[in-house]
Amino acid sequence: MTRVGVVGLGMMGLTHLNVYRSLPNATIAAICDADPDRLSGKVHALGNVEGQAQASVASLPAEVRRCTDINDVIGADDIDLVDICLPTHLHLRFGTQVLNAGQHLMMEKPLARTAADAQALADAAADAKGLSFVGHCMRFWPGWDWLKEALGESRYGKTYSATFRRVVNHPGGPFYENGDLCGGAALDLHIHDTDFVQFLFGMPKAVTSFGYSKITDQPDHIISRYEYDDVPLVVAEGSWAMTDGFSFNMSYTINCENATLVFDLSKEQPLTVIEKGKEPTHPELDPKMGYDFEIAYFLDCIEKGKKPETVTMLDGANTVRIVEAEIESVQTGKRVEL
Numbered sequence: 001m002t003r004v005g006v007v008g009l010g011m012m013g014l015t016h017l018n019v020y021r022s023l024p025n026a027t028i029a030a031i032c033d034a035d036p037d038r039l040s041g042k043v044h045a046l047g048n049v050e051g052q053a054q055a056s057v058a059s060l061p062a063e064v065r066r067c068t069d070i071n072d073v074i075g076a077d078d079i080d081l082v083d084i085c086l087p088t089h090l091h092l093r094f095g096t097q098v099l100n101a102g103q104h105l106m107m108e109k110p111l112a113r114t115a116a117d118a119q120a121l122a123d124a125a126a127d128a129k130g131l132s133f134v135g136h137c138m139r140f141w142p143g144w145d146w147l148k149e150a151l152g153e154s155r156y157g158k159t160y161s162a163t164f165r166r167v168v169n170h171p172g173g174p175f176y177e178n179g180d181l182c183g184g185a186a187l188d189l190h191i192h193d194t195d196f197v198q199f200l201f202g203m204p205k206a207v208t209s210f211g212y213s214k215i216t217d218q219p220d221h222i223i224s225r226y227e228y229d230d231v232p233l234v235v236a237e238g239s240w241a242m243t244d245g246f247s248f249n250m251s252y253t254i255n256c257e258n259a260t261l262v263f264d265l266s267k268e269q270p271l272t273v274i275e276k277g278k279e280p281t282h283p284e285l286d287p288k289m290g291y292d293f294e295i296a297y298f299l300d301c302i303e304k305g306k307k308p309e310t311v312t313m314l315d316g317a318n319t320v321r322i323v324e325a326e327i328e329s330v331q332t333g334k335r336v337e338l
């Protein structure tokens, strides 16, 4: 049984809390938020995907410790795993402290605010006693894990193009309005697709990106082309600059030699496989979210004493590196090599 402390009870902390409570091999030992209203559940964060932020803090058993000070969680004897769902600029500082305390670390994406910080955290994790994980949930998302497997075994022949889209209105709040803290939509939201591109195709040779700022001083809407020798066209669009009322859109279209593969979260059957001369099919998808599978996977790694492989801390650092190159490309108008 892994004893967990969840730190930061916003959109993501509440989502993670719900997952731990659903799993038989985890128990919540403590929750922590510097804001007493978030800690008591008086103020409840909202998600933008159905199923996010569902946990009710108030319904936790009385023996769960409630802390406003993170130092009551880091290094505590009754906690094996510290799950950090704090604003991004705090990831390096508190992630390093968890590793130094010898506890396991679950860190929400982005691994850190800058590529240098993310690499420092990955380096610290390499030497730490505890295991580490970065929450790149798309690698575990039903329909996206399917895509990884399908392309990995060249099920539909050569891949010609891969386009990804993740577009929504702005979530609001002081953290997400401050580009220095959150990194704009490029680092906060679009990073999901950057990471998935890396998962599918490895590090790109170079990126060329276009975008603009609307809410923060960082790119709030970005379109990037990732260069690979063997896949002619890889593109991702990410934005939180849409007008309130615009629904969250998360999709991909992959064009292979023998099929076109489409995922659209807004559809009742999100995954469609279109093959020449056949009726389109909709492979069955597990209704759970990537968060359920990533946390179950990491708990399993902890039980087995095995370093995670589906996503490593180095992957997390490299993803931030790619996003930084994309932001540089937006800002300079130039192609940026990696």
Ligand SMILES: NC(=O)c1ccc[n+]([C@@H]2O[C@H](COP(=O)([O-])OP(=O)(O)OC[C@H]3O[C@@H](n4cnc5c(N)ncnc54)[C@H](O)[C@@H]3O)[C@@H](O)[C@H]2O)c1
Pocket: 007, 008, 009, 010, 011, 012, 013, 032, 033, 034, 035, 038, 045, 068, 069, 070, 085, 086, 087, 088, 090, 108, 109, 110, 135, 137, 173, 175, 188
């Ligand atoms: N994987 C995903 O799909 C996904 C989705 C949303 C957010 N995130 C990431 O999760 C992280 C948190 O985002 P969020 O939307 O939950 O943010 P949020 O602002 O809703 O919540 C953060 C919480 O941390 C608390 N906090 C801040 N400083 C603290 C401190 N020193 N000690 C204790 N508590 C403190 C705040 O009071 C707040 O309740 C970010 O890095 C974000 O990029 C990931």
